[in-house]
Amino acid sequence: MLSLKNVSRTFNGGLAGFQNISLQSKKGEVIGLLGTSGCGKSTLLRVISGLDPDYSGAVEIDQEKIKAVHEKVGIIFQEPRLMPWLNVIDNIGFGVKQKTDKLSEAKAYIDLVGLAGSEKLYPKDLSGGMAQRVSIARALITNPEVLLLDEPFSALDAFTKMQLQDLLLNIWNQYRSSIFLVTHDIDEALYLCDRIFILRGQPGEVYKELTVDVQKPRTRGDEELAKMKGQILELLDLSKSEKGNQNEHNKVASK
Amino acid sequence: MASKNTVLPQKSQWKSKDKIRIPKKLKLTLVGSIVPLVLLVAWQVMSVIGVFESHLLPAPTQVLERIGSLVADGSLWGHIGVTLYRIFIGFGIGVACAVIAGSVVGYLKTAELLVDPLIQGFRSIPSLAWVPLFILWMGIGEPSKITLIAVGVFFPVYLNIVSGIQGVDRKLIEVGKIYNFTPLQMVKRIILPASLPSFFTGVRSGLGLGWMFVVAAELMGASKGIGYLLVVGQNTYSPDLVLASIVMIAIFGKLTDSVLKGFEVRALHWQDNFGKQN
């Protein structure tokens, strides 16, 4: 499906961005990219989506190297990014090329994301959760084989977040598209993903790959998942802050 | 589903709030007219008791009478018609040029580099400074007047279009890129609607300048128009005519602006503005 071979994209003379990321996704697999803020997760998604063509290495979809935006890729951003001058149904149909079946298709997706009855509302009248539902429908309407999500639920309250995670799971069940989910929410990654890549460093690199072998749908308080959460926390934060302290000690020492 | 149920009652709540707000709006206009009314009454009283000499500052009733007589002998509509005609033509030309130039400069970086410094340079020249040249080139007939108005209208519209286009949220542009929009689609479906608010800002301030310049153009030589009435008023020592003309300019300036505002409100109903809430 999607494969990354030694992909790097760095800024500031190699001090930010990410480097040397290689991974392969299987069809219908949900891959989580987990990492602290600033380790290049958004940059990676932009490279995969084709929005940022200035990378080194190879990004391939079905053995086809991509250098521009690929029509098999859909992306959902952290912010809904709706067109404020279009109502819900027109926003959902925004990316559809043929005018004829735009409306009927948009209608189908409106039901899928649970927004029936809100077709005529404008973005200013939508709650954060509703707006993100619209942007999910807008991304799905072009039938992407690879769906990229950049911290899609991080701006939502806990309850809306859980609702939308379940919605995403539903959608995945129906369409079985490959999903790349960038997140900094460990619970979210464990609830949704088949494999989790942990990124660390500046520029970010794959630090660890974890497979979550729990049948979906999962229960949120699952014991196995709780154990993995502890493991991930150790990999991410604790060891990092220790390392940070060490660095500080080193600096002090070298002075 | 749950969200649907919670939205409906909320809506009706808003509606009932709106009902309470309408009298509030009325109250605001009433409050706003207190000071002008008091001043008007004071002016009238002062005129009646003779503090203001009527050959310098006639009473409001005299000004009204003058407007009435202009209406009665039918000459008012002719003057207003000519002025409106000039402003419409000049405004139309100015806006059209500004839209074309502004879109090209806002969208194409090279055009900006080539043309924008020049336009910015011209902008710093007060438009009235062109008057002698226009008269030399085109005489004191309609063309020079309309050109002057068009020049005045051009700059605010142009500047607002350029900044509107350049200020379009990069994040929205990226959505278009994701769907492989062509440059034309990008302009039509994202850039144009997104810069509509600043276009309207420009057009409305352009219209204000248009009124300023139509009066200036008519002051410098015309045989008809509201500006001409001002000149007549000055030459015949009739301040009532001058004040009557000023009142007409105020009324029609406000009217034309509210027409534009009507378009604006309709075209930008999707905006989430502070100003709209009350």
Ligand SMILES: Nc1ncnc2c1ncn2[C@@H]1O[C@H](COP(=O)(O)OP(=O)(O)O)[C@@H](O)[C@H]1O
């Ligand atoms: N276009 C760019 N130019 C320069 N630096 C950038 C650019 N995009 C991102 N960066 C930098 O790369 C780093 C990683 O950013 P990002 O991918 O957004 O991180 P994350 O999404 O993991 O929080 C940040 O330090 C950011 O400042």
Ligand SMILES: [Mg+2]
């Ligand atoms: Mg990010």
